[in-house]
Amino acid sequence: MASSASVCNSQTPRELEAYRHARIDEFAAQTAPLAPGDRLSVRILGDADRLSGTYVVDTDGTVRLRGISPTRAGGGSLDAFATSLREKLVAEGIVKPLRNAVNVALIESGGVPVAVTGAVFQAQAVRIGERTADSRIGLKEGDSSGDANGARSVAAAIRAAGGVRPDADVQRVYLIRGQAYVELDLSGLVHGQSAQDVAVTAGDRIMVPSRSCFDAKLARLTPLTPPGIRVYMSNLTRSANNNAGAAIGKDTTSLPYGTRLLQALVAANCVGGSYMQSDRRAVLISRNPINGRSMVIERDIEKLVRGADRDAYDPYLMPGDAIACYDSRWTNLSEAVGLISQGISTVTPAILLDSAL
Template identity: 50%
Template sequence: MHKAHYRTRTMAWIVTAAMTLSGCQSAPTPENRDGALWMPQQWEADAYQRQCTPAMSPPPPAGKTYVPAAQMRAEPASLAPGDRLRVDVLGDPGDLSKLYVIDELGRLALPGLPVIDTTGRSVAEVEARLSDRLVEAQLVRRLPRVAAVSLVERAGISISVRGAVFNAGTVRIGERPAESRVGQRDGPVAGDANLGRNLSMAIMAAAGARPDANLGDVRVIRGDQWTTVDLAGLVEGSGADDLRLAPGDRVEVPSTHCFDAALVRPTPVTPPGVRVFMSNLSRPAASNATSAIGKESTSLPYGTRLLQGLVSANCVGGSAMNAHRHAVLISTNPFDDTTVVIDRDVEDMLERPDRDRINPYLMPGDALACYDSRWMNVRDAVSMVGEALGPAATVILIHDASP
């Protein structure tokens, strides 16, 4: 009787210790500072869902003159470093008439002539300037069009993009691989249309517009002028008039400071997909490798939500004992670069009909982590205590077997 009581008390102590070690919750309880949550789905279901009022448009650029977008579209395209030109001089046997490339300083250099600055100038303006230089050097007489300059290929250009984009900064647009250069691929030609030097491509080169972008009021600053372009039609499918950019242009995408779910999908000005970091060390998976987390599972279409990402991380499904796992989403508030940590009960999200209210969209660079259920923690704690008391349990068994 004494031995049975001793055994029962020992097992009760093991279970109590395991329950104490396992705790009441498997995942941490994150706290975020006031104002850090910026996406409505990041709030809890019972939290007050406040309405967001879009911010007013920012003031016009100081010292710049507004011009209609149509006027800027009608301007002749400016030449850029790397553009390739064909020059034909009247009566020249071939010493000056050849292909030229504008250098990195925007200059066109012909043998025996002063360099011509092409910055901000069109092909026609460069042609007129070259004709004057040839006459001044007394190489030709002043006749109509003593020099003909034609465009062979437009190179890439550098554009500054800032505002409500995922990766603001200076971007290169319109670049072409060497094997696709117009003159080398097709032989002597004249004229080129580089569609990669457009406004929408500059926004895409900056990783795309964020969900808070005001695409109806995108600003382009060129020299001492500026204009606004409405690109909302590219998202809505109604079409929009894109704008050809010039070297040195600056693009500003204003922010409404409000989350717009309509912008969270692949469009000509939003990302086609997002790369998300995942960690699933929950049972029965003991590592990310056994969880089948690879490049394909972490590269998701833009517009993917948390639940879909958890399925990709193998955090949904499995044994009933591991039900009510918790998932943690680590994201960034784009307004002030504050880190936001969201905790969700996976099965609770699956069961409730208003799941979309608490099912955040995944943004580029987000991270997901899965935690085991409470009962899996109890199981691990029992195993740990049992292993620690292994020698003591052996002594108990010997003691029970003794007469």
């Protein structure tokens, strides 16, 4: 996607009319609500090992202490769970009604499922904040208290959904929890500043609106954009008999986000060589991330290299784009496009947008 639309427009999703607009401090509490997978340390006054121990919040949001009915924890605060558990144990005559009869501490925040929709590359339900076996807290050093799981945040969920597209409105990102929502300004993460990032919990939903125009500031590596992109390349005309001979491998086709077409052509060994090949051309098959429309762009490689105003017609690459180089004297455009289409295993109607250069 190479250029910006003339008009940028961002509208509040109508779906939000059904929810209460909450203050950000309601969601930005010191700790996120408990969620399935969280590990808790429960200590009962006067109890050595019958009830005291380490417990995991179950998939239904409850904690099951031995010998008593499940106690609701998921979706509420740590203090609320401790109060509810204390009241249950007092009512059943297991503990005396003392203030410090039950002590509950968070050992580890587990991974949580979050739905991300809108102007992201892979709108879907994602699971964030998972720990590997080696990074689990409290397994080696014993029970600890508190856990700052930085991977359980709005920004982390957006990255897990492929990152924001260049048309995203990062100044107005919506986090929906229960029957309420908050509006977050995450633009600081794009400009190297602080932002209103909020911890998320199971069942949260994140909506990223589109501004309906291209923002080059979002076509580069940031904490909200994808770290890299996968691009399909073909350099199989007269310059090479196969991709291995053209030095096109895994590392070549995995490019940093923010890469432009000319940079990718260099990586594909489409730039340089003898004067006999100085009239080579390249085609880019892409898909507009805003409307999903397939498009084909053709460029004269030599003019792209030498043009002082190349940034005006040197497009940024998007995830899943495909590039082919061909010698205009011996290979026509339809053959080059055919090579790419076979490489990405798809046949889509392509519209030639610009072949003037």
